[in-house]
Structure formats: structure tokens, C-alpha cells
Amino acid sequence: DTEVTQTPKHLVMGMTNKKSLKCEQHMGHRAMYWYKQKAKKPPELMFVYSYEKLSINESVPSRFSPECPNSSLLNLHLHALQPEDSALYLCASSQPTGGGYGYTFGSGTRLTVV
Amino acid sequence: GENVEQHPSTLSVQEGDSAVIKCTYSDSASNYFPWYKQELGKGPQLIIDIRSNVGEKKDQRIAVTLNKTAKHFSLHITETQPEDSAVYFCAASRSTGGFKTIFGAGTRLFVKA
Numbered sequence: 001d002t003e004v005t006q007t008p009k010h011l012v013m014g015m016t017n018k019k020s021l022k023c024e025q026h027m028g029h030r031a032m033y034w035y036k037q038k039a040k041k042p043p044e045l046m047f048v049y050s051y052e053k054l055s056i057n058e059s060v061p062s063r064f065s066p067e068c069p070n071s072s073l074l075n076l077h078l079h080a081l082q083p084e085d086s087a088l089y090l091c092a093s094s095q096p097t098g099g100g101y102g103y104t105f106g107s108g109t110r111l112t113v114v
Numbered sequence: 115g116e117n118v119e120q121h122p123s124t125l126s127v128q129e130g131d132s133a134v135i136k137c138t139y140s141d142s143a144s145n146y147f148p149w150y151k152q153e154l155g156k157g158p159q160l161i162i163d164i165r166s167n168v169g170e171k172k173d174q175r176i177a178v179t180l181n182k183t184a185k186h187f188s189l190h191i192t193e194t195q196p197e198d199s200a201v202y203f204c205a206a207s208r209s210t211g212g213f214k215t216i217f218g219a220g221t222r223l224f225v226k227a
Contacts (some may be wrong), residue, residue, distance in 0.1 A: 004157075006157075033213070033214060040220070041219070041220070042203055042217035042218065042219055042220055043158065043203075043217060045215075046215075046216065049212040050213065052191075055212075055213060056212070056213055056214070069130075090157050092157075100145070100146045100165075100207070100209025100210070101146075102148040102160035102163050103148075103150075103158075103160065103215070104158065104160070105150075105157030105158045106157050107155070107156050107157045108156075108157050110186075
């Protein structure tokens with residue numbers, strides 16, 4: 001299995017809602033990432049988990065809360081989002097050293113905040 | 115801070131022609147350079163990569179070259195096909211530098227049939 005699976009594919013949520021994005025991989029990768037991508041821009045790093053521990057938090061607002069329940073799963077909990085948070089949210093995984101290996105990305109969750 | 119510049123931002127070629135995308139990186143400690151292809155509605159897909167101990171790498175119709183002295187690397191696509199139309203991102207990272215990968219701004223490639 002060489003895929004990263006993200007659910008849901010599309011999500012529309014109000015500013016007072018709480019929702020979660022889910023990501024799953026079965027490649028044995030021990031580094032997992034959340035990226036945010038705006039239209040016509042490159043992905044922006046949000047969080048990195050290495051061996052299920054949070055390794056990097058790129059000063060992301062607390063309304064985004066990551067969670068890594070086990071080596072295959074990565075969640076992103078969303079609460080009180082703003083319209084400017086609307087974007088494509090990408091999950092990725094890689095070998096645990098991170099910088100020396102390519103990433104396998106999921107297809108993303110297209111999030112719209114209304 | 116570290117950055118990766120990518121040119122051109124848009125490239126339009128006729129089917130069968132070659133396409134070249136160029137990137138320049140600023141961090142001299144970077145030693146791993148992947149290229150990603152992103153089709154509409156999908157996540158980026160790794161298509162080829164090169165490490166700093168290699169000057170060139172080829173995989174069928176795509177090739178990547180690296181000039182460490184000039185801190186330049188390029189993607190070459192030969193015999194382009196309409197399915198090559200996508201956004202291409204170059205990136206740079208350090209194999210021992212943690213988890214940060216610096217992406218270029220992207221090149222939108224159009225291949226006209």
C-alpha cells in the first residue's frame with residue numbers, strides 16, 4: 001500500500017463548528033505532516049509528527065489542533081475557524097528522517113469556512 | 115531565511131516539445147531536491163528527486179540536473195504529452211536538518227495538443 005488516504009474530501013463548516021480531518025497511511029512511515037495549500041500557492045507546513053510525537057508546530061493558531069493516535073493515523077481538529085482558513089489541507093508522510101526523503105501526499109481535504 | 119526560487123511561473127508548450135523548469139536555492143547545506151507534480155484536485159506527487167552527490171538523474175521522459183556550485187537545479191521533460199499538464203513544484207531540504215522542506219512557488223505547465 002503506497003497511499004495516504006484523507007477524509008473527508010470536501011468539508012463546509014460554519015465558524016462555530018467543530019470538525020476533524022483524518023489521514024491514514026500504511027507504508028510504515030514514521031513522519032507525518034499537515035500542510036495547508038491556498039490556490040496557486042505551494043504547500044505551507046503546519047505540523048510535523050515524528051514517531052507519534054509533535055516535532056514541529058509552525059506557529060499555527062490554536063484553532064487547529066493536531067493529534068497522532070498511532071503510527072498510521074493523523075488527525076487535525078478544527079474549531080472556531082475563520083473564512084481565511086478556507087484552503088486545501090494536505091496530509092503527507094515520509095521516512096522518519098524527513099529532510100532526506102520525498103513525501104507521499106494524500107489528495108487533500110478541500111475546506112470551506114462560511 | 116532559506117528560500118527556493120522557481121521559474122517560469124507559467125510555461126506553455128506544444129505537444130512533443132521539451133519543457134524546462136529551473137530552480138535556485140539559497141541554503142548551501144541543502145542536499146536533497148525532490149520535484150512534485152500536482153494535478154487539478156489532487157495532492158502533489160513525487161516524480162523524481164536528486165541528491166547532492168549526483169549531477170543528473172533520468173527517468174524515462176523526465177530528467178533532473180543539479181549544479182551545486184551555482185545552487186541551481188532543473189527539471190527537463192522531453193516529448194511532452196497533454197497529460198503532463200499540471201503544476202510542478204521544486205523543493206530543497208537537508209537530509210540531517212529535520213523535517214523542513216522548502217518549496218518553490220510552482221510552475222503551471224500547459225501542453226497543447
